[in-house]
Amino acid sequence: MQRHRRRRETQRSSATSSSGFTLIEVMVSLVFLMVTSMALLQGLELAFRHYSLAQNRWKATVELWNRIEELRATHSPRGEPFQIIPDSRPLYRTLLTDPRLGEHSGWEVLNSEK
Amino acid sequence: MKNKGARTAGYSKGHTLVETMIASSISIIVLAGFFSTIGVFQTESSNLSLLLERDANLWLAPLLLSRWIIPAGNNRWDQAWSGVTIDTDRLELKSDIDGPGGFPDSKLSSSFEALVLRSSNSNLRVQSNRGSFQPLIKNIVDFKVDSKESGLLSIRLTAVTDRPLSMFEKDLPESTELLFFLRNYRSNLFPENP
Numbered sequence: 366m367q368r369h370r371r372r373r374e375t376q377r378s379s380a381t382s383s384s385g386f387t388l389i390e391v392m393v394s395l396v397f398l399m400v401t402s403m404a405l406l407q408g409l410e411l412a413f414r415h416y417s418l419a420q421n422r423w424k425a426t427v428e429l430w431n432r433i434e435e436l437r438a439t440h441s442p443r444g445e446p447f448q449i450i451p452d453s454r455p456l457y458r459t460l461l462t463d464p465r466l467g468e469h470s471g472w473e474v475l476n477s478e479k
Numbered sequence: 480m481k482n483k484g485a486r487t488a489g490y491s492k493g494h495t496l497v498e499t500m501i502a503s504s505i506s507i508i509v510l511a512g513f514f515s516t517i518g519v520f521q522t523e524s525s526n527l528s529l530l531l532e533r534d535a536n537l538w539l540a541p542l543l544l545s546r547w548i549i550p551a552g553n554n555r556w557d558q559a560w561s562g563v564t565i566d567t568d569r570l571e572l573k574s575d576i577d578g579p580g581g582f583p584d585s586k587l588s589s590s591f592e593a594l595v596l597r598s599s600n601s602n603l604r605v606q607s608n609r610g611s612f613q614p615l616i617k618n619i620v621d622f623k624v625d626s627k628e629s630g631l632l633s634i635r636l637t638a639v640t641d642r643p644l645s646m647f648e649k650d651l652p653e654s655t656e657l658l659f660f661l662r663n664y665r666s667n668l669f670p671e672n673p
Binding site: 391395398402405406409412413416419420423424427430431434435437438 | 505509512513516517519520523524527530531534538541628630631655656657658659660662
């Protein structure tokens with residue numbers, strides 16, 4: 366009789382421990398889910414930041430393009446003069462930069478007097 | 480004796496109603512949080528995709544237009560055409576860019592030598608030689624051409640998204656103005672022998 370009772374108690378305790386999830390398992394799953402969600406949202410934020418960066422750079426490039434075309438159209442000599450061939454008309458070198466395109470980027474425009 | 484054992488065994492299996500309710504509540508909260516995150520992610524991804532598509536179309540325009548507009552005129556001493564004809568929403572370009580050996584041949588017979596550009600049905604359309612207008616760049620709703628001083632051509636393009644972004648009622652427009660110096664516009668060269 367006592368042996369029967371012991372066996373039943375052992376079965377009951379093993380059934381209770383194996384069924385369902387423990388609190389720690391649930392907490393770990395929740396943390397994992399939260400980390401995944403945060404990673405997704407951070408990836409999205411990164412994508413928007415890069416999009417904004419690309420848009421700014423594109424706008425800066427278009428503005429530089431327009432400035433270069435204006436410079437070519439007006440033939441206004443600016444910058445330092447230099448001659449490629451001796452006794453020829455001097456050319457003027459103008460360097461156009463934009464901080465949005467980075468520190469080391471710049472467009473060099475060669476222009477002559479009209 | 481049998482009934483007591485069965486009752487005890489039944490009582491020990493499964494969960495109580497309170498445990499089930501708590502578990503259900505936690506599951507609902509966790510799933511709602513997860514799916515709301517997924518919803519935000521999907522909405523914002525869709526918005527970003529629409530913006531990128533609009534901008535990609537707008538950013539493509541300068542590359543193509545500069546390829547066609549800058550050589551317009553081509554400086555042939557005997558050319559009988561005007562290189563650029565401007566209407567407010569229509570631009571005609573004639574540039575002899577594809578003669579034998581890459582040299583102008585004074586005939587506007589090749590593709591992209593005589594172009595007409597205009598915007599209709601949210602597309603920038605192009606007509607090459609005697610062909611019909613074909614869509615060139617989509618989502619361009621406005622195409623304005625203006626002639627500035629010193630041979631500068633100003634082109635204003637406005638692009639919109641395919642559909643309104645979520646949380647916005649209208650399509651989001653984006654405009655840009657491009658300047659092109661028409662260096663070959665005036666025919667002022669001496670006769671050439673290609």
